[in-house]
Amino acid sequence: MILPVRTLALLVAAVICVTIASATATTLDHDSTRSGKSHVNRNMLLGNLVVGTGAYFYFENTWGAPSGKFHFKDELHDNVAFTDEISHFYAGYKLTDGFRWFFRMLKMPEEKQLKYGALQAAIILTLVEVPMDAFNPDQGFGVSDFVLDYAGIGYALLDAKYPNKFDMKFSLKQPPWKFDNKFLASKNEEFANFIWWATYTPKTVSIGLGYGIEYDQHGEAQSQVFLGAGTTLYDLLYLIKPSLANELKAFDCYFINLRLKL
Incomplete structure (x- = not known):
């Protein structure tokens, strides 16, 4: 029973990664005048699939497989004294920053780099919460984790606008x-x-x-x-x-x- 759940989670991750990569590729097709734009688009699609798949199995090895039923995490008794929530905020912040840099390296128009960086970070962190944590018997969906994921993304957006x-x-x-x-x-x-x-x-x-x-x-x-x-x-x-x-x-x-x- 574990295998189908893992496979489903992986497929969901792959589909969403392809969706965001396709949207980004479309943007590049529309805005870029570089002769190698088709190679950029293809590499983005492949990169999202490869990195997304590898990240899924790394997360599974670290935190466990989403092999149970949906449930909420007992956030008041996790015995890590809010450090987990801080790490979620930081992940939202730095993933947005990192993907903004990544899209800049791909020569995406400057006005779109931050938006797509935030979107890519949001997709990854949402997938960590659902299905990875929410269906993990040892974890559970953390409401505060989820909120702070997006708070970190918001902080990255504000920091970029107001250095x-x-x-x-x-x-x-x-x-x-x-x-x-x-x-x-x-x-x-x-x-x-x-x-x-x-x-x-x-x-x-x-x-x-x-x-x-x-x-x-x-x-x-x-x-x-x-x-x-x-x-x-x-x-x-x-x-x-x-x-x-x-x-x-x-x-x-x-x-x-x-x-x-x-």
Whole structure:
């Protein structure tokens, strides 16, 4: 019974990915005058299918298969003290930013890059919630997760329209290779390894207020608050080659810091 559900979820993901890729391809066909536009369209279609399929199986391996009935997550007793919700907000923000960069690399008209970046991020995050989490016996549909997915997308749209010196970043307490899941958190100790930062960068040095968790002897999540100062690879690269740094700003996410626990 598990196989048909997985297959259905994969087909839904593939169909939606093809739909968004086709819409984007149509836009490029209409607006682009480049002779290689047909290759761009084809590569976008194939890229969405390949990346979407790979992402599905990676998510399934990390969080489990959508093999049960639809149900809601017990958000008040998930024992991760709001860090999961923060990660959903951040995912919405950075996926939108990242796909905007991706569409810029494909020479999409500038006025469409952000819109399609937000749309692509919304599709991926919606699929993570339904069917991946909603039908996963160990997860469940998280209302707050879903709301914060879209809040993160909204923040990316506002940040693009009104640039400022504030940002959101993360840092790790321990190297990721010490954990089973290197990039996404699934177990308690993986959630506890992240610190989420609200940063302000007047110059190269940023100051930040961080939030994380640790687990007490009873296995209960305890909140942590940090004050930190540091920089990012983007800021360091900007000192050497500003044009290259600005081109890669979408990937500015890790806060290299010295911190004090409050």
